[in-house]
Amino acid sequence: MDQENPNPPSEQPSKRSTRCCFCLYRVLWIILVTIIILVSLIILVIYIIITPRSFKFHVNQAKLTQFNFTNNNTTLNYNLVLNFTAQNPNKKLKIYYDVVEANAFYKGYNFSATDMNKPLRTLQETKSVDYRMSAVFIGQHVMMLDRDEVDEFQEDYKNGIFGIDIKIYFSIRFRLGNFIFGDTKVQAKCDLKVPLSSNNSGKMVDPFDPTKCVVDF
Incomplete structure (x- = not known):
């Protein structure tokens, strides 16, 4: 009696297993x-909601009562007071100003730095509210101007208006609802034309023109 040949092993389970693995991989990839x-x-929506790109910073008042050189044009004597306004129309976002430092430049020379006076309360700016800060620069600073820069200073003094650049460095945090985040470094640059209050040239000088600062997040 002839023995029957055993049936070859079925390949169906192996194919089914391969298909299941492929389906699982596909589902995981889709997920x-x-x-x-x-x-x-979500990140895009949050960014659109909380982005502080509408944050505005202005110098609305500037009073320069002293700006002259002594000691053979090597020592700058200065007395400058600036008043700023800060505004953030984003009502969903609160801003905490941890550190605000202002630096004053003339002809590219950083002649003074000071911490700005700011409100102690948390600033939650709205479109109808401006929050005020101030900076006082007073003292002396050694500056070695070259001949051309001395001539430019004398021309500025004659005209009664000085080009003074202010750079402001912020360390701020944001609050959205109950979440506080950030510790963001922000910089603002204000290019000012400041009239000298004690102008002795007898020349009529225009009052200070409020200036918008460029804010860089």
Whole structure:
């Protein structure tokens, strides 16, 4: 009696297992892509909501009562008071000003730095509210001007108006609802034309023109 040949092993389970692995991999990949897209959309929406790009900073008053050189044009004597206004129309966002430092420059020379006076309370600016800060620069600083710069200073003194640049460095945090985040470094630059209050040239000088600062987040 002839023995019957055994049936060859079925390959069906192996193929089914391969298909299941492929389906599982595909599902996991779709889930991963979906999560990435959702997270990206959430980040985009949050950025649109909380971005402080509408933050505005102005110098609305400037009083320069002394700005002259002594000691053979090597020592600058200065007395400058600036008043600023800060505004953030984003009502959803609160701003905490931890550190605000102002630096004053003339002809590219940093002749003074000071911590700005700011409100002690948290600033939550709205479109209708301006919050005020001030900076006082007073003292002396050794500056070695070259001949051309001395001539330019004398021309400025004659005209009664000085080009003074102010750079402001912020260390700020943001609050959205109950979440506080950030510790962001921000810089503002203000290019000012400041009239000398004690102008002795007898020349009529225009009053200070309020100036908008450029804010860089």
